[in-house]
Amino acid sequence: MKMNKNITRRYALVALVATISFFPSSILAFSKSDAEGLIKNLTVDVLKAVNEQISEEMMFSKFEMIFSKYADVPLIARKALGPKWREASKTQRTAYVSAFSGYMARYYGKRFEDFLGSKIIVLNSRKTSGGFLVNSDIVLSDGSSYQAQWHVIDARGKFLMYNLFLEGVSVLSDVRVQIGSMLDKRGGSIDKLTAYLNTAA
């Protein structure tokens, strides 16, 4: 009798764990406050890195860590490359994404440098297909303010930053323009592009 009770309990526990772990991620989808919270944490970390008295190189490596934590870097890398991605082999893709991750940190980092002494206020968000668009104001130290909108998406059950719009200008489109031009200048060679990305800013 006693043993039976234990078995029942164990079954209940297993069933519970199974339910939680196999629950479709779409039903467990994140909420508005999750998306806003992500951007709050991201911007706090970014401003902390910007305001620290460290070398540019160290700051960029901090940004790389911040992005790997908060952003869907592999997806951004793929989108920045465009249709060329389909032609690339698995090794080429891995090498490219790794080089892109450093490039993205430097590229965004150069723009974030201007945020020295500024405040980022997360205002609100709205639902979009597959994610949220989080509205924020960047108030620079001289009092001027800019609008920044962060596109947060459901990345395979985890919510991550996908794009940033500064005064309406998509940073992803901007990066895509840069990558496209680099690729053209290198005769469409993804290997040459990857080699260049390791040093490009």
Added chain:
Amino acid sequence: MQFKSENLIKAILLISFGFIFTACTQSDPNGFYDPLEKINRKTHSFNKSLDKILLRPASKVYGVVVSDFADILINNFTNNLSEPSNAANHLLQGKLKKSSNSTARFLVNTTIGIGGITDPASRLGISSSESDFGKTLHAWGFNEGAYVELPFYAASTVRDTTGIVVDFVMDPINSIIPSKYKPHTQGAKLIELAGDRNEYGEIIDNMLYKNEDSYASQRLYYLQRRRFDLNNNTISDDDLGNPYEDE
């Protein structure tokens, strides 16, 4: 604020010209329509060298010579000169509140604000909002038209270029200010150009001299920034794209 009939005819001609160009346009998958890219790129190199030898050095001089205080006065003065045009365009777009605000700002700042060099209207809570005839054409349903890079003027579209010309010939300020002062007001606008170039110095330097393809970057910045402005600072679902879509 009486427009000369000659100017009115010119404006009507320009609008019809603009309509021909904007009525039959299609966008590429990026949402940019740039059939004149070849010519535009040539103009871009011209503008870039113009910036390098003229505007950029002038802006550096401006930065050194003009104090922050004087910069504010110059800014106020040229902003005030554009208020009648703002008022007219808001009116044409049916934005009565904004139109009367611009008119009130012009009256207050020109008188109490000593010819517009100070801005007491803002302190009185009369908020400013800029407008132009390009925005009016947008409000009237005209398409953006092709992207154009104008010599001396940089990025624009067919719709916005039409707007620039109409604003120039129809500017109500021309009928308000005696023509003998015209060189002064135009001079102030030129100085302000150097001031603006100085203010946005690093952003423009990065765009023109550090980016891989300064032409494509400028096109992107101008078109997306302008569309954002025209859509009351909102990003549409189209702008967001589809992150999950394979290409």
